[in-house]
Amino acid sequence: MGRQPCCDKLGVKKGPWTAEEDKKLINFILVHGQCCWRAVPKLAGLRRCGKSCRLRWTNYLRPDLKRGLLSEDEEQLVIDLHARLGNRWSKIAARLPGRTDNEIKNHWNTHVKKKLIKMGIDPVTHKPLHQQVSNPRENPFEANNLPSFSIINNHQETIAESCTTSSTTTTTYTENSSTKVESQPLLDSNKDDDPLMSYILSGSFLEDSSWNLLSSGDNYSDFGVSSSEDSSTWLLNYKDFAEKDFGLARFGDTDIIGTSLNDVVLPDGDKDYCT
DNA sequence: AAAGAAGCCAACCGCCCTTAT
DNA sequence: AATAAGGGCGGTTGGCTTCTT
Numbered sequence: 001m002g003r004q005p006c007c008d009k010l011g012v013k014k015g016p017w018t019a020e021e022d023k024k025l026i027n028f029i030l031v032h033g034q035c036c037w038r039a040v041p042k043l044a045g046l047r048r049c050g051k052s053c054r055l056r057w058t059n060y061l062r063p064d065l066k067r068g069l070l071s072e073d074e075e076q077l078v079i080d081l082h083a084r085l086g087n088r089w090s091k092i093a094a095r096l097p098g099r100t101d102n103e104i105k106n107h108w109n110t111h112v113k114k115k116l117i118k119m120g121i122d123p124v125t126h127k128p129l130h131q132q133v134s135n136p137r138e139n140p141f142e143a144n145n146l147p148s149f150s151i152i153n154n155h156q157e158t159i160a161e162s163c164t165t166s167s168t169t170t171t172t173y174t175e176n177s178s179t180k181v182e183s184q185p186l187l188d189s190n191k192d193d194d195p196l197m198s199y200i201l202s203g204s205f206l207e208d209s210s211w212n213l214l215s216s217g218d219n220y221s222d223f224g225v226s227s228s229e230d231s232s233t234w235l236l237n238y239k240d241f242a243e244k245d246f247g248l249a250r251f252g253d254t255d256i257i258g259t260s261l262n263d264v265v266l267p268d269g270d271k272d273y274c275t
Numbered sequence: 276a277a278a279g280a281a282g283c284c285a286a287c288c289g290c291c292c293t294t295a296t
Numbered sequence: 297a298a299t300a301a302g303g304g305c306g307g308t309t310g311g312c313t314t315c316t317t
Binding site for chain 1: 307
């Protein structure tokens with residue numbers, strides 16, 4: 001009944017990853033691609049939970065990740081997206097090529113939050129702190145005249161006016177009506193029922209040039225490594241990363257990444273995991 | 276130079292939805 | 297249909313680094 005357990009908790013290592021562990025994980029994924037994470041620790045010779053391997057890969061080892069602080073443009077985009085999506089970091093990260101949800105979440109909590117508060121803006125509601133209670137009908141973005149929210153202003157009519165970011169039921173005042181609207185949280189798990197989410201996640205959102213999400217020439221399809229992607233594509237992307245960060249030479253040869261690929265041996269019974 | 280405070284971020288935790296059996 | 301694991305996600309934590317006194 002059901003599936004086999006992800007990993008036996010006994011003997012599973014926790015805490016920071018060592019260079020050796022990273023090497024093993026990279027080595028394994030380079031050879032076999034991203035397959036069933038449950039099988040990865042065993043096959044790669046790691047005493048880690050599959051979940052831990054997945055996180056390590058997606059948040060740190062992935063070759064297409066950008067490094068360093070978010071640029072001003074990226075930060076601006078995060079703020080704009082957060083105003084619409086709330087704390088749905090994975091959705092926000094999907095719009096920022098090379099950035100992870102964890103990275104964006106951390107950046108938000110450590111930098112952006114404080115910045116917005118300093119500017120007198122509630123980082124949760126994106127409304128001016130001093131106006132939230134006293135004058136809820138006033139357009140918060142016009143009131144502040146903040147460049148940060150120019151994009152939001154332009155689209156207030158385009159998207160549902162009940163756009164809020166609170167995780168609880170929220171009270172929204174529309175611009176043309178004093179009617180108080182009790183709306184369900186935007187963070188409804190079923191995005192198909194959410195017209196705002198549908199719009200944001202639709203192609204038309206990206207095609208709407210006035211959002212100015214990315215400069216011309218950027219390609220969203222470049223982001224991420226789908227499981228179905230030809231492994232050779234991202235394998236090539238890995239070249240610089242592997243050489244710079246791990247001092248790994250002769251990328252592309254049979255003998256890559258320090259230890260020989262022959263070190264990764266798939267038991268017959270386990271080969272089915274990675275098809 | 277040392278100690279404590281604050282900042283930062285990688286990694287873990289736990290929940291929820293999906294999917295395999 | 298029921299059950300249980302897989303996978304994804306957001307929230308939180310803990311330890312390392314940097315700053316301040």
